[in-house]
Amino acid sequence: MNIVPGRISVLLPVLNNQENLISCIESLLSQTYGDFEIIAIDDASSDNSFKILKKLRRKDKRLLISQNKKRYGMAVTLNRLVKMATGQYITFCDANSISFPQRFEKQIDQLIDNPKTAALGTQVMYTDTDGRFLSQSNFATTHEEVVPHMLGGSSIFPESVLLDRAMLPKDILYFSQKPYPHIYTDVLMKIADYATIENMQLYLFEKRLLPAKKSKTRQFLTSHVSLWLTSLRKYDYRPSIRSLVAPMTRSVTGSQA
DSSP, X not given: OOOXXXXXXXXXXXXXXXXXXXXXXXXXXXXXXXXEEEEEEEOOOSSSHHHHHHHHHHHOTTEEEEEOSSOOOHHHHHHHHHHHOOEEEEEEOOTTEEXXXXXHHHHHHHHHHXXXXXXXXXXXXXXXXXXXXXXXXXXXXXXXXXXXXXXXXXXXXXXGOXXXXXXXXXXXXXXXXXXXTHHHHHHHHHHTTTSEEEEEEEEEEEEEOOOOOHHHHHHHHHHHHHHHHHHHHTSSOOOOHHHHHGGGGSOOOOSOO
16 A cells, blocks of 8 residues: 555544544544544444444545444454555544644644654643543653653553654554553554654643443553563563553543443
């Protein structure tokens, strides 16, 4: 597949997201940056998510949609999305999020001004399920400050990141079966071996936090310790001790049901 220079591919895995799907996609379609595509794959949702996608597709052809024949899980869905992407730049979207109108324009401008940076996140506003403000991030901005704390979730928000894949090894964007957000953190740790990861100081992203389920919390903590140990054995990545302890003291929220 030919990669289109300057184009952004927004990769959106969907699973039972009917409540927030419209607001998420409309925020993407309202971007001031012009050259982008939104690729959404519905992972056999049991609600009206795919019907919503079909309705939105009829209104705007920049939205490309597909549906898995059965539920394959987030990793398979993400890997399918990566294969379909035509853009030089990639961002992984969450249906429970809102992108502010100038997000893509501001991120592209900063990536162009900083050619050594391959992954660029933003600051994040956190809201409840009704969109009411809860808190906001205060992420570090430099690679040296961001990378040691990625695993703890205290230095970067994965879905706010815009990646320049022209700067990355061809097959690095491959996802393995891990709970959210480790499915993204695992890839970011590998990227940190090859390129600079930074954050902007601007608030350009809103994340709606969902209540954590006890079963998912246990799964998250088990995966967290496993990934922390794997990072020491396999990757040229040295997470901080704080990144191991931090998730134990906060609630865990996921992007999919």
